[in-house]
Amino acid sequence: MNRKKLTYKDAGVDIEAGDTLVEKIKPFAKRTFDKNVLAGIGGFGAGYLLPEGYKKPVLVSGTDGVGTKLKVAQMSSIHDTIGIDLVAMCVNDILTVGAKPLFFLDYFATGKLSVDVAADVVKGIAKGCEMAGCALIGGETAEMPDFYPEGEYDLAGFVVGIVDRDRYITGENIEAGDKILGIASSGIHSNGYSLVRKLFFEILSLGIDDELEELGGKVSDILLTPTKIYVKSVLELISNIEVKGLAHITGGGIPGNLVRILPEGRKAVIRKDSWEILPIFRFIQEKGNVPEDEMFRTFNMGIGMCAVVSPDNFKEAVAVLEQAGEKVFVIGEIVEGERKVEML
Incomplete structure (x- = not known):
């Protein structure tokens, strides 16, 4: 055979x-x-x-x-x-x-x-x-x-x-009065896409090549905007300024990630109106009828990295980051209290 x-x-x-x-x-x-x-x-x-x-x-x-x-x-x-x-x-x-x-x-x-x-x-x-x-x-x-x-x-x-x-940055020296800087994201980055896909392709029945005038481009271009890489600008910051803590804002948003670097007895107070919420997040919230707290727990909402610095040098820190090409906002401060992130 x-x-x-x-x-x-x-x-x-x-x-x-x-x-x-x-x-x-x-x-x-x-x-x-x-x-x-x-x-x-x-x-x-x-x-x-x-x-x-x-x-x-x-x-x-x-x-x-x-x-x-x-x-x-x-x-x-x-x-x-x-x-x-x-x-x-x-x-x-x-x-x-x-x-x-x-x-x-x-x-x-x-x-x-x-x-x-x-x-x-x-x-x-x-x-x-x-x-x-x-x-x-x-x-x-x-x-x-x-x-x-x-x-x-x-x-x-x-x-x-x-x-x-x-x-080595641990966050252990973070103290009351420290400023929290938010470095702008490029968009959704790489978190929350199960919700995004459900909204865009199931609820709104959009095609991958459809144009979205309110967002200024095709669905594919908007959703595939690459995650911003902060390495060179943040290393430049660290070489010039004492940075007490850094948080990468991924799944869990600002509340779920900033808390990870806080020592006991320190609370981060974030002002939600202190930075520009990107149009893509406004679109998702409105079209999906997504509660605001759910948006902040799921997405970066326009802030991809947070840096905690002393009130004595936060202005210099902002200047260094801006010189490196970043868009930076002072989004909050550290106070004494229960270890958590409070969104105001």
């Missing part, structure tokens, strides 16, 4: 496509390399030489994804910006302790590998790494037939950064 020879490709895994992808993404990754990268893309491991100039270096790691914003990218067939979101969600997290990102790795998983789609995704990851000043030194591409629906993929990112032990 002559039976057909079974190959891995017959089972749905194309090794040659994976090899092609590696060759295609090498130029993107190479642009992010610095002098400390010891190995290139394609090996079994990647080495990174710790930079000099740190007295007591502390390595800081972080990992994240982009949630169901991936669905929007896949609906629109726009894949070259979602990688920026992936990098942003990771590097902004480790930035909150003052860490400079050193290197980044990604994990891309799909049912059937499309070299062009995967290459676009990695191109965005590399761009995000360039924006954050870190090296894309490796990653993993997994082709898993029957595991993901056709045309879908999943992403995860991993970052390692460095900070001197003496400059």
